[in-house]
Amino acid sequence: MPEPMENKPVATLDVRQTKCPLNFVQTRLALEKIAVGQVLEVWVDPASQSVMNIPSSLRVEGQAVIYEELDEAMPGGHALKLGVRRLK
Numbered sequence: 001m002p003e004p005m006e007n008k009p010v011a012t013l014d015v016r017q018t019k020c021p022l023n024f025v026q027t028r029l030a031l032e033k034i035a036v037g038q039v040l041e042v043w044v045d046p047a048s049q050s051v052m053n054i055p056s057s058l059r060v061e062g063q064a065v066i067y068e069e070l071d072e073a074m075p076g077g078h079a080l081k082l083g084v085r086r087l088k
Contacts, residue, residue, distance in 0.1 A: 007066055007083060009041035010034055015054075016045040016079055023050050024057055031063065031086050038086055039066065043079040046070060051080055062088050 013030045015023035027042050034040055044050045055065045067083040 007039055007085075009039045009083060011038075012041045012043065014043040014076075014079075015050070016043055016048075016077065020048075020050055020053060024054055027054060027058070027084070028061075031084065034086055036086050036088065040084045040086065042082040042084060043074065044082060046078060046080040055082060058082075058084055 011030060011034055013027060015026055018026060023044070027040070030040055030042075042054065044054055055068065058065055064085040064087055065082055066085050067081070069081050070078065071081055072078040
């Protein structure tokens with residue numbers, strides 16, 4: 001029986017201060033640095049349009065957004081944490 005995939009991120013990317021579309025470009029580049037099946041955690045400003053744009057664009061590109069959770073205790077201000085599993 002195969003091992004279940006872990007949801008623990010192997011890398012983290014903070015794009016809270018980065019504007020669209022550069023934050024999505026940075027996310028794609030960070031995904032290219034991890035292996036297929038691994039998870040990247042992306043920190044997004046919850047008050048920005050990126051909260052909707054980044055997850056939907058990643059799904060269109062065939063990646064899996066496996067969690068979205070608000071963390072109000074983040075250093076530098078609150079963040080929406082997106083867990084992105086690289087599928088290709």
